[in-house]
Amino acid sequence: MCAMAMDSSQSVHRLYLHHHRWLHDWLRRKLGDSFVADDLAQDTFVSIMAADKVQEIREPRPFLVTIARRLMAHRYRRQLLETSYLEMLAGLPEAMVPAPEARLMALEALQQIDRALDGLPPAVREAFLLAHLEGLSYAAIAERLQVSASSVKQYLTKANRQCLFALMVA
Incomplete structure (x- = not known):
């Protein structure tokens, strides 16, 4: 593994160790669901790893909140889509489902x-x-x-x- 990738990996690891619990607690308070908070906290760190921008983070908590809010909005929209689709299906005659x-x-x-x-x-x-x-x-x-x-x-x-x-x- 090259030194740059190793440094990035270590930076993500440090970020995770220092802020994961805080982010999970913040999400749990916002969502009222510890399991969803677990998923979104993990997804937040996965997004950071995928973007490979951890070296550019100056203020970790506001950065994490921004990503987590975006992921919450995506999750909410997906739920709305699924609910709307299922409601539409429920209104169909059984032969057309x-x-x-x-x-x-x-x-x-x-x-x-x-x-x-x-x-x-x-x-x-x-x-x-x-x-x-x-x-x-x-x-x-x-x-x-x-x-x-x-x-x-x-x-x-x-x-x-x-x-x-x-x-x-x-």
């Missing part, structure tokens, strides 16, 4: 799309959802978002391209 494997694949695709849309501006995400989930026209979306129809076209082009790219990479 997809098999468990198809439900899992659909849920995974929804989560991929959610991740793809994550970095886009709110208006672009909303235009995408209004077009694809509610089936609204450009004019109806423009009215709802209070923008021009050409802006809606640009939003949807951007969002569709982002989703297509994300699905191709996956």
Whole structure:
């Protein structure tokens, strides 16, 4: 292992030793669930390791909180997606309910799309959802978002391209 990778690994280890318990306690207070706090604390440190930016951290606790908040938001959105999907399925006649494997694949695709849309501006995400989930026209979306129809076209082009790219990479 090269010296730089060893130093980074040791830095993550020190960061973990000094701040994991504090981060877990902070998450537990925010979430009210020790098990979810365990998962999110681990995911926070995994994110730091994956980004390999531990050497750049100046204020560890605010940095950890920022990552943990982002992970909480992602988790919450995934739960909302799953709940919405399951509620939609519950409203279907039994003959139309997809098999468990198809439900899992659909849920995974929804989560991929959610991740793809994550970095886009709110208006672009909303235009995408209004077009694809509610089936609204450009004019109806423009009215709802209070923008021009050409802006809606640009939003949807951007969002569709982002989703297509994300699905191709996956």
